[in-house]
Amino acid sequence: MTLLALGINHRTATVAVREQVAFTPAQLSQALEELRGLPKIIEAAVLSTCNRTELYCVTDAAGEQTVLDWLGRFHGLSVEDLTRCAYHYLDNDAARHLMRVAVGLDSMVLGEPQILGQLKDAYQQARESRGLGGELERLFQHTFAVAKQVRTQTGIGKNPVSVAYAAVSMASRIFDDFGRARALLVGAGETIELVARHLHEAGVRQLTVANRTRERAENISAALGGEAITLSEIPEALEKADIVISSTASPLPIVGKGMMERALKNRRHRPVFMVDIAVPRDIEPEVGELADVFLYTVDDLEVVIQENRRHRQVAADQAESLIEHGVGSWLHERRIRGGGQLIQAYRQHGEALRDLSQEQALERLARGGDPAAIIERLAYQLTNRLMHQPTQAIRDAASREEYRLLDAVPRLLMPPKPAFETHDTAAAPRSAEAPRQKDEKLV
Known part of the structure; x- marks a missing residue:
């Protein structure tokens, strides 16, 4: 999944353009419903103020053009005109942009506090319209936590600059x-x-x-x-x-x-x-x-x-540092979640192959097949099915000379010999001959 932030603001567009792209409160529910219904959009939130209109989306592909085309259709504007004044950020850059917006670093008045309240309203509206899923929900919550940290640990909002x-x-x-x-x-x-x-x-x-x-x-x-x-x-x-x-x-x-x-x-x-x-x-x-x-x-x-601007700039530099730390922690948590999802998908794949092999073995047993032969075939089929996809991927990687992927194979697929193998060898059942020899000695 890709995190996308797309919009225009006071730096990229004139007031006349910003007015045309802004969403009224009455339009927000419809806009979120349409945006969420686009083919590549999984989650969506809309931030619309006098100085900016921004769309935050989770997509299953690079969906910035899809979102930009929709924005033009919704407001009856030329996509070419929007393209000239629009910006977009992806993944960690999108998260960084949202955090900078939340603390007022991207505002016309550096550090102005109103934008955080407007962002919270946008988050609530997206929740009520069912535009948020796990990805944007966690990002907004993380952003609010970072904004609170910036407000309490720096003086970015204390000195008036208007x-x-x-x-x-x-x-x-x-x-x-x-x-x-x-x-x-x-x-x-x-x-x-x-x-x-x-x-x-x-x-x-x-x-x-x-x-x-x-x-x-x-x-x-x-x-x-x-x-x-x-x-x-x-x-x-x-x-x-x-x-x-x-x-x-x-x-x-x-x-x-x-x-x-x-x-x-x-x-x-x-x-x-x-x-x-x-x-x-x-x-x-x-x-x-x-x-x-x-x-x-x-x-x-x-x-x-002027004096307060100097104080705020010092605070803004401190805020940038806190935001970088916030982006890093968000990205770390996102990677962990991504790993968890990958593990879950891999386990589901393995369990599906296991269930298929088990079902086929039970059918053969029900037809009166030899249990030993059926178990042997079950083990053979299950091993082949589990190894088929990784084996094919290794061949493809070798043919394309993807050495980084090949270097990861031993770590992923061939871990050190597990302890249970040593245990099984030491405690392996005696051969059929061993018990008879013991009995003969006792006679």
């Missing part, structure tokens, strides 16, 4: 009870959406999103149980906000020093953490001069991000 995550991380250091903090987010773009998600994951439940159009703000806030307001309502919202993070495309500042002074007065000068991610700025620089305001800009965050 502006949104860095802003939230800095805020969490200021508040003792982050879950009770109130957050005001100004803007409704991708960065603010990420900030909102990170804040919610960090425990912030009181969240307000302000935007020029309320509808866009509601798209972000509703999913997180927050509130949506317009920009004109910001002065009142500032009075309640402990955290303010702004990222808009406004050419002029939205929060001025006077507005913030009035808000602080009504807040009774409780401190406010503010991050201005926008360029040009959304918050007047003079706001940072106020005693109860901690104001940071995107430049302040970039210093943190």
